[in-house]
Amino acid sequence: MYTYSDVGVSFLLLFISVICCQMLRSVSRLLIPPEYQQYSSEAISTFQLVVGFMEGDIILELLGPWGYATFLFFLVISFILTFDGAADPGNTFFNYLMGNIDGGTALCRVVFQVIGGQFAYPWVRALWRAEMSTPHANQVPFMDSICPSCLQVPLMYGAMAELLATFTYSFVLALDVVGGKLERYVDAGTQVVIIMIGYTWTGMMFNPALAAALTFNCRDHPFYEHVAVYWLGPLAGVLIHSILIKSAIEHGHIDDSFTVKKKLYEMSHKIVSSKSIYSCSLKTAKKDD
Known part of the structure; x- marks a missing residue:
């Protein structure tokens, strides 16, 4: 209580x-x-x-x-x-793919x-x-003590979940439905919804740096599994998103590619891709010192 x-x-x-x-x-x-x-x-x-x-x-x-x-x-x-x-x-990674850095x-x-x-x-x-x-x-x-693995589904399902979460989050923000200061609330709300839907599968972090801080070296969580789920999954989602953006620019669905690239670069610094570990590290901790 x-x-x-x-x-x-x-x-x-x-x-x-x-x-x-x-x-x-x-x-x-x-x-x-x-x-x-x-x-x-x-x-x-x-x-x-x-x-x-x-x-x-x-x-x-x-x-x-x-x-x-x-x-x-x-x-x-x-x-x-x-x-x-x-x-x-x-x-x-997205900024690199878009040529901003x-x-x-x-x-x-x-x-x-x-x-x-x-x-x-x-x-x-x-x-x-x-x-x-x-x-x-x-x-x-x-x-x-050594934390248990957050991954509660097979490796391939976990990687796909992180991929879809990252892509969905990036896609929703790129739509720029409301714009201005209201965009921060769309950002936060989108993350909360995604996390609540998928936290029981992988912890739903869709951020490799957060996952590295909280799941790397956990019990029953080998290195290859960590890389595949928490690095390759999210980065693949970013790659797909960047391909769609570039395709939209090339086919004229987005008029000014420079403006779009500049906006996306600014958005990536204003909108933080911060994620939850939800249920993973509760009752447990991180690494074996």
């Missing part, structure tokens, strides 16, 4: 993490040369992404699926308002996204070990 104080602790820890990330962003802008700030932005944003969804596991335990869905919606909105990086290799830049961004996600786990573990609430204290013993 949850108490308001337990929920309040989760929001407090999340607030502390967001403030620390904002401070890191300010410091990085002062100390890091402008041409390299994109990489620090990716690391910090991915760090914040993983921290947010790890704290979301406590909310899931306290408030159940619908409470978690509500939390997730506002969490994604907070990401959109604070992130200055894509925090998703899928977005980076070169291969070296894309690879460096992905590396820093993965690194940022890896730093989130020890940060959350340190916060939870403060045992500011009973739910957090109860999770501490599990954080030093």
Whole structure:
């Protein structure tokens, strides 16, 4: 049975993490040369992404699926308002395919996204070990054990689920149904719906950096399975989406390819591909230290 104080602790820890990330962003802008700030932005944003969804596991335990869905919606909105990086290799891959960035830049961004996600786990573990609430204290013993695999379906089905989730999300955003500031709510709502539909299959992350932070090296989850489901699946979805966009440009269904490419590039920095681990890491933790 949850108490308001337990929920309040989760929001407090999340607030502390967001403030620390904002401070890191300010410091990085002062100390890091402008041409390299994109990489620090990716690391910090991915760090914040993983921290947010790890704290979301406590909310899931306290408030159940619908409470978690509500939390997730506002969490994604907070990401959109604070992130200055894509925090998703899928977005980076898309920008590479559309010719907005070169291969070296894309690879460096992905590396820093993965690194940022890896730093989130020890940060959350340190916060939870403060045992500011009973739910957090109860999770501490599990954080030093090896997590079970999130994949609850055969490998091929899991990869297809991640592919379809990524493609659906990208396609809905590319439609630009509402535009303007309302687009952030479409983004958040789309993610919540997709996650709620498919969380029991793969954890429905459709973000390789998030998956690398939370499922890599889990029990009964070999390396090839992780790559096939959580990397090749989402990236294949991005590839299909980019092919459709390019085809629409070439056949004149989209008038100005430069404008479209510019809009999609800007969208990939405003709209964060942040995903949920929903039920995977609840009761368990990450890696064997």
